[in-house]
Amino acid sequence: MISSRFSKLLSWSYLAALYGFIFLPVAVLVLFSFQDGRLPVPPFNGATLKWYGEVFADSRLMSALTNSLMVAIGSATVACVLGFCAAYGLARFVLPASRLQRGLLIAPMTVSYLIIALGLLTTFNWLGVSLSLWTVGIGHVVINLPLCFAIIYASMGDHQKNIERAARDLGAAEWQVMTQVSAPMLMPSILAAFFLSVTFSWDEFIIAFLLSRFDVTLPVEIWSMLRSGLNPKTNAVGSVVFLVSVALLLILELIVFRRTAKK
């Protein structure tokens, strides 16, 4: 009896300790983004929204934010379209060497971002392509395409195949089957792939750092802010990024998983 109570107590304390460890940095980050003072460390001098004001007044940060959103949405869209088409082709038709093709499409997932970035950087240098947000976007499609393909491919079951066949028998052309029958049926996984890609691209640093030049994305801009050491403004921008990511997660949870649960 005592031992079971003891083990229960132990469990809950462990849970509390680990959650404390997991949330400590985030709590510190958000709390001291309201710091009324120049240093985001204890003691806490009182709350102010001054640093958020500075973040939203900073034109470099704001343009980095817009750049990040453009790259994230653009690269996620391309990755989703390419991934969906490839999944459709490989799941619905019998193609030679389909194992090899699947392996090739998944391969970038197993390689460090740093290596993908370096490969693209040396290639762009060699070809004389100048670095811009476009090259960052290309890199982000490379890392997100395997993800989109894998998620959408995994959700293509046989029951959908029959519905597609029925549509074809009723005279639908292949592109009509794809856009009006398959895509709506697979929408939850397509959206999941899209939002995950947006989050990954939005947060990605090393590819964006190595493949951009004058226009940079938000993580790269934050990186250059770190040189000034601890600063409540960095806390504020970090908290904003966190809020945006949590909002994306909530959207994903509400739209996508709710829908799947209903079905």
Next chain:
Amino acid sequence: MATASLETRENRRAWGFVTPALLWTVAFFVIPFIVMAAISLATRKGREIVMAWNFDNYIEFFEKAHLLKGLFVSLEITFTVTIISVILAYPLAWIIAERVPQKWQRMALIMAILPFWTSYVVRSYSWLLVLAQNGVINNTLVYLGVISEPLELASTRSATVIGFVHFFVMLLTLTIYANLVQMPPNYRRAAADLGANGFQVFWHVVLPLTLPGIMVGAFLTFVLCIGDYITPQILGGNNELALPQVIMLQLGRRADFPMAATLSIILMVVVTMAYIACARWLKMERT
């Protein structure tokens, strides 16, 4: 005849769907990789890159202590992080799966991975807030009078390890939890009926059945940890450099693309070896 031509037409159509993605992967992943492998066989003369087609860079890597050390530092950090993360994450996953009431489990998991969604750069910075010389821990301890001089917590290997462990505990908790809930409770009941005590049930039944979850998480930890530049750069500082930091150093100050490419290829070989070591646990079930 009719079916054959239908099949060719179907086939051509299928290629139309798959080709764009394949082309993208070949153009922006396979070819860059080949270019990088080729550059690793070149040498740098001043600011020019000359194709020498020899393995001088690889020989140099094994001869120069500061380059080789990068790999060892990275390997040590990665193994430490992987082991600590598994040890911390396993009980957490177990408690969530066993002790937390069913209807709260999803919520508990979402909470456990919530900080996962802060920006990666920002997360390392947050740990700097906690560990810096004038950071949360030092200021609090000095304020409470526990210590008089601030401790050297940031810019050490421990700081890098803490930053990494924080990230990977979340990841491993997910993969191990997924495995634990899949396990039918009957297995454990059967083992207990056959006379196994609590520890034996865990050691001979539960642990082997959750090994795939551990290995998937550990492999991901290994790959992401050994290739990461941000965490060691922000938290570890420049006292000892991990391999990705050495790679970035070649690019930045020296513009030595051939050496950076060489180091990347070596990094990739190490990851491939880790994959081969874990391969039998990493089989994808669906495909």
